[in-house]
Amino acid sequence: MFKKFAASTDVSGQTPVKSSVQRSIRATILSSWSIDAETLEEIWPKKEEHLAIYTLHGEPLFFQHFDGPIYPTLRLLHKYPFILPHVGIDRGAIRFLLAGANMMCPGLTSAGGRLPPADHALAKGTPVAIDAEGKEFPVGIGIITIGTEDMKKINKDTAVESITYLGDELWGIRKL
């Protein structure tokens, strides 16, 4: 069957397979091969790392990890900055975000940082655009780990988990 097979021309498309279809395929394998469920799980785990990047004409637009929140790419956010709520980090925190670190409360509660007022408080689990002190455009996208009001009150430990930032691997992908 594969005597004359070229990946570039003979593969019509790749799509993630629906879980109902996945289940029926697993069942077929278990019944027709001499393999037990544990070994099959080793080869083909049900819960594998699932990062989905949605693209248009090869250009990544948004992505989702497992069943988590859907994030826009930073490039997309630059074009439409209003699609996410914003928080701001102070100048000193910028280089750490650019190295992939999560943002700690003091970086947002300080004079150079910026958090929304109480009536627009952001809850844990909210995807946010991360602005930088003195800069026009957001430097990254994160997710709130403790609500903005708690950040102001407690002012300790992680406030925003860094999801994607300027210059990371995703930034480098112009076309998939």
Place this chain on the structure above:
Amino acid sequence: STTQQDAAAPEKVAVPPVQMFYCGVCSWPPEYCEFGVSLSKCKEWLHDSRPDLYEKYYSEEALTAKLGTISLEAQSKLEKDSAKKEAKAEAKAEAAKKKKLVRALLVIIKRIERNKRKYVTSIRGLEIFDVDLKKASKFFAQKFATGASVTKNAAGIDEIVIQGDVSQEVYDLIEEANEGGEGGGGKGGKKGLDVLKGVVVDNIEMVEEKKKKGGD
């Protein structure tokens, strides 16, 4: 009543995107180049391509305003760190480039068959030993009274191509050039041979290649 809908409903138009401008060197928005590894190159590029933006981000006022909430001390430390990072990244890129060219510190002298009776000699890897390829090719052309040129072949590796089969002679010349100054002797001494100095003779490999033109 149902007329509410068509009464004053304005046409919903899509919000146009912000027109982003990214640095041609590091791909980031120019305001962030200072946190990257190529600030000096980024500045130069911006100065040439968008002097208006250069003025916006690197003018005196812009630089003082940028200080923001960090001290002068912290800012100068940041600049020093960034210069160090840039130098490091450049050195790394240079090393990687050299490594790519070298793979093994080897000079390969190839005898490539052109026609049944005709050959060309290709010398690859001389520049690893800091040989000036242009001068070397001129020297070879003169020595062998034949054509010699520097060409860039697959993957950007420069090689010297000499018409005819002079592979053995090339080897001898390199050997002679690196023998160490035991005086001139022979054909008028080491005139021009110096251009081949620096090559480690043990690192030369001689290869024969049968090249079929237009086949396959």
